[in-house]
Amino acid sequence: MSTVTLIQDAETNPRVKAVFDDIRATRKSDFINNFWLYLAFDPQLLEETWQGVKSVMAVPSALDPLTKELVYIAVSVTNSCRYCVHSHTAAARAKGMTDEMYADLLRVIATAGRTNQLLNAMQVPVDPVFDMENGRE
Amino acid sequence: MSTVTLIQDAETNPRVKAVFDDIRATRKSDFINNFWLYLAFDPQLLEETWQGVKSVMAVPSALDPLTKELVYIAVSVTNSCRYCVHSHTAAARAKGMTDEMYADLLRVIATAGRTNQLLNAMQVPVDPVFDMENGRE
Amino acid sequence: MSTVTLIQDAETNPRVKAVFDDIRATRKSDFINNFWLYLAFDPQLLEETWQGVKSVMAVPSALDPLTKELVYIAVSVTNSCRYCVHSHTAAARAKGMTDEMYADLLRVIATAGRTNQLLNAMQVPVDPVFDMENGRE
Amino acid sequence: MSTVTLIQDAETNPRVKAVFDDIRATRKSDFINNFWLYLAFDPQLLEETWQGVKSVMAVPSALDPLTKELVYIAVSVTNSCRYCVHSHTAAARAKGMTDEMYADLLRVIATAGRTNQLLNAMQVPVDPVFDMENGRE
Amino acid sequence: MSTVTLIQDAETNPRVKAVFDDIRATRKSDFINNFWLYLAFDPQLLEETWQGVKSVMAVPSALDPLTKELVYIAVSVTNSCRYCVHSHTAAARAKGMTDEMYADLLRVIATAGRTNQLLNAMQVPVDPVFDMENGRE
Amino acid sequence: MSTVTLIQDAETNPRVKAVFDDIRATRKSDFINNFWLYLAFDPQLLEETWQGVKSVMAVPSALDPLTKELVYIAVSVTNSCRYCVHSHTAAARAKGMTDEMYADLLRVIATAGRTNQLLNAMQVPVDPVFDMENGRE
Numbered sequence: 001m002s003t004v005t006l007i008q009d010a011e012t013n014p015r016v017k018a019v020f021d022d023i024r025a026t027r028k029s030d031f032i033n034n035f036w037l038y039l040a041f042d043p044q045l046l047e048e049t050w051q052g053v054k055s056v057m058a059v060p061s062a063l064d065p066l067t068k069e070l071v072y073i074a075v076s077v078t079n080s081c082r083y084c085v086h087s088h089t090a091a092a093r094a095k096g097m098t099d100e101m102y103a104d105l106l107r108v109i110a111t112a113g114r115t116n117q118l119l120n121a122m123q124v125p126v127d128p129v130f131d132m133e134n135g136r137e
Numbered sequence: 138m139s140t141v142t143l144i145q146d147a148e149t150n151p152r153v154k155a156v157f158d159d160i161r162a163t164r165k166s167d168f169i170n171n172f173w174l175y176l177a178f179d180p181q182l183l184e185e186t187w188q189g190v191k192s193v194m195a196v197p198s199a200l201d202p203l204t205k206e207l208v209y210i211a212v213s214v215t216n217s218c219r220y221c222v223h224s225h226t227a228a229a230r231a232k233g234m235t236d237e238m239y240a241d242l243l244r245v246i247a248t249a250g251r252t253n254q255l256l257n258a259m260q261v262p263v264d265p266v267f268d269m270e271n272g273r274e
Numbered sequence: 275m276s277t278v279t280l281i282q283d284a285e286t287n288p289r290v291k292a293v294f295d296d297i298r299a300t301r302k303s304d305f306i307n308n309f310w311l312y313l314a315f316d317p318q319l320l321e322e323t324w325q326g327v328k329s330v331m332a333v334p335s336a337l338d339p340l341t342k343e344l345v346y347i348a349v350s351v352t353n354s355c356r357y358c359v360h361s362h363t364a365a366a367r368a369k370g371m372t373d374e375m376y377a378d379l380l381r382v383i384a385t386a387g388r389t390n391q392l393l394n395a396m397q398v399p400v401d402p403v404f405d406m407e408n409g410r411e
Numbered sequence: 412m413s414t415v416t417l418i419q420d421a422e423t424n425p426r427v428k429a430v431f432d433d434i435r436a437t438r439k440s441d442f443i444n445n446f447w448l449y450l451a452f453d454p455q456l457l458e459e460t461w462q463g464v465k466s467v468m469a470v471p472s473a474l475d476p477l478t479k480e481l482v483y484i485a486v487s488v489t490n491s492c493r494y495c496v497h498s499h500t501a502a503a504r505a506k507g508m509t510d511e512m513y514a515d516l517l518r519v520i521a522t523a524g525r526t527n528q529l530l531n532a533m534q535v536p537v538d539p540v541f542d543m544e545n546g547r548e
Numbered sequence: 549m550s551t552v553t554l555i556q557d558a559e560t561n562p563r564v565k566a567v568f569d570d571i572r573a574t575r576k577s578d579f580i581n582n583f584w585l586y587l588a589f590d591p592q593l594l595e596e597t598w599q600g601v602k603s604v605m606a607v608p609s610a611l612d613p614l615t616k617e618l619v620y621i622a623v624s625v626t627n628s629c630r631y632c633v634h635s636h637t638a639a640a641r642a643k644g645m646t647d648e649m650y651a652d653l654l655r656v657i658a659t660a661g662r663t664n665q666l667l668n669a670m671q672v673p674v675d676p677v678f679d680m681e682n683g684r685e
Numbered sequence: 686m687s688t689v690t691l692i693q694d695a696e697t698n699p700r701v702k703a704v705f706d707d708i709r710a711t712r713k714s715d716f717i718n719n720f721w722l723y724l725a726f727d728p729q730l731l732e733e734t735w736q737g738v739k740s741v742m743a744v745p746s747a748l749d750p751l752t753k754e755l756v757y758i759a760v761s762v763t764n765s766c767r768y769c770v771h772s773h774t775a776a777a778r779a780k781g782m783t784d785e786m787y788a789d790l791l792r793v794i795a796t797a798g799r800t801n802q803l804l805n806a807m808q809v810p811v812d813p814v815f816d817m818e819n820g821r822e
Binding site for chain 2: 689733734
């Protein structure tokens with residue numbers, strides 16, 4: 001059940017086809033998941049979103065691909081985004097996340113959720129030593 | 138400005154002193170940050186919280202220490218926990234996070250925030266292939 | 275699957291009937307959606323909630339009806355409220371939201387989600403020029 | 412620093428004065444906290460908001476006044492609402508919350524934050540026995 | 549649909565069996581809900597999580613058991629944790645929450661959600677009188 | 686107090702200067718607010734973020750500029766992003782938002798926060814009529 005209508009034969013639109021082809025080439029797989037299929041209702045939004053995700057997640061950068069997926073899961077869990085949790089947990093497993101690593105990830109995510117609540121409740125002043133502003137460390 | 142009263146001479150309480158000593162020994166530093174100082178208003182809560190954080194963050198596990206800090210930052214940002222963001226960003230820098238890695242982390246956290254909004258809006262059905270239940274992959 | 279029991283024949287209760295009649299008259303439709311049907315388990319809560327929603331959403335005010343629905347969607351998406359996202363997206367379409375407008379709304383909601391993460395991470399000081407306190411602009 | 416301008420001599424407006432007088436009478440105190448002072452920029456919003464808060468928090472109901480404050484704190488912490496956390500923690504203390512009760516409250520809030528993260532990550536199916544729909548228990 | 553695989557015959561693992569036995573003994577019931585069944589994929593995480601929840605929720609403390617469940621519901625609702633909302637609403641009912649109390653809880657949770665939004669929007673300065681820091685009251 | 690160091694003379698970097706010049710030209714103002722000044726610590730992140738915000742917020746599209754700011758405020762409030770709330774409320778005022786419109790916006794944001802809590806608590810099933818999937822309306 002979605003708020004948008006799934007477009008049948010979306011790839012008859014050349015802008016959609018170009019994005020889907022790039023997704024397939026980037027991932028070396030014919031599978032297109034529902035996010036992109038449904039997003040095809042607006043080709044411009046599809047293009048912008050895929051370019052944004054691709055440039056961050058599929059291009060080599062300072063953090064390795066698996067670490068980026070773990071961070072993505074952490075944000076998605078905290079935002080209670082069901083689809084994102086499922087898709088990025090699957091992506092992390094595909095990039096090598098073992099059950100042991102997943103349990104460790106859950107442990108960190110849960111601990112952060114626990115102490116975030118304590119600090120948001122207690123409103124403790126931030127230690128000046130944490131300030132990076134003006135080059136101070 | 139906090140919702141609890143900072144205890145002066147908290148370490149005259151032996152339970153508080155034991156936790157503070159363990160924090161110093163674990164971190165090899167005399168510095169105790171405000172979270173623990175303010176939490177000392179209730180020694181039991183202080184003990185439980187420190188044991189929980191220590192066992193997850195200070196004990197070697199499947200994920201390396203820096204990755205765990207990056208995940209911790211990601212959750213804290215999403216929960217808008219100002220103190221936690223400051224303390225764990227400082228911790229990540231102390232464990233080797235460079236400006237380049239931090240910028241990359243921000244990129245992933247921002248991208249997740251962006252697509253989480255799209256998926257929570259569109260309510261796209263989760264692809265069956267993502268289901269891990271009952272051992273299916 | 276709900277945490278409350280759907281009341282059969284809820285309208286035998288005159289307080290519930292009065293609210294349902296007002297919903298039908300206000301919306302010029304016989305359809306009562308599930309939110310109100312389930313809320314009928316407590317007539318007082320039903321009355322208060324409907325009065326609150328009606329006075330804000332169904333009475334002419336400074337913002338036009340469609341703009342109010344777009345704002346409602348934005349909040350509901352960010353709170354990950356599945357029901358609210360579905361019902362208010364349907365309401366926005368009924369009030370004239372086209373696919374093009376919906377795509378634009380998604381673009382803004384996603385961009386805000388993206389920069390909210392950056393600012394909650396970086397904890398940038400607010401520019402004094404934004405301060406409205408004490409009449410300063 | 413606020414997004415609205417604090418109105419000087421707000422009580423020269425009779426609608427504002429009526430609300431402020433009711434706040435003083437209800438709380439048996441001359442003190443008006445900043446929330447209401449700043450909200451006075453729009454008398455209608457001030458009236459509606461005070462009526463809503465008063466009818467829920469200041470009128471005897473199924474839950475006792477202190478329990479209602481504890482629940483209010485729990486929501487405000489989770490929403491990271493700094494002002495609400497401060498004002499309702501003060502209100503809870505005024506209604507009898509001891510340091511021991513506050514520490515216990517923090518323990519529950521933190522535990523919920525911890526397991527919420529685990530469940531939002533694991534996406535475990537809800538046990539059918541929890542369903543209240545259609546009168547099943 | 550879950551991100552982890554439900555372990556069949558999880559109790560052949562003695563660590564899992566020990567936790568499940570303790571859950572049954574603590575709750576005086578043979579029923580083990582899905583959270584623990586799925587968490588059994590990692591015995592250490594299962595042990596830590598159960599110990600944490602048990603020590604807070606099943607051990608007599610400053611707040612009574614029902615009040616703790618109400619607070620747990622409030623946090624879970626605000627975090628949009630579907631499973632937690634269902635399981636803790638069921639737990640609260642089992643501990644004596646009536647429909648009238650539930651409606652009152654909803655009223656408080658909704659009012660907090662409403663004023664949290666106002667304060668997070670208006671960014672009103674916190675009244676100095678709310679400050680507990682340094683023993684001031 | 687920030688987690689990044691404010692770069693002095695950031696515009697000596699030509700990539701930073703190009704972005705700042707475009708911000709000035711787009712907004713027809715010499716003022717650069719702190720978000721961009723601090724983001725300059727990583728020129729690539731600065732470029733990507735500005736391009737994303739500009740293409741959505743500064744380019745004519747289906748929704749008018751003021752409506753887009755109102756939606757941006759709604760998301761930022763719900764995410765408890767203090768900086769974003771201040772900067773976009775200022776932007777909305779600059780684009781014509783009156784006090785009366787702002788009060789109305791607050792009313793909608795608060796009402797959504799209120800009913801989001803009710804629906805996330807009650808977990809009411811979504812009415813089939815809201816489903817847009819497969820072209821059904």
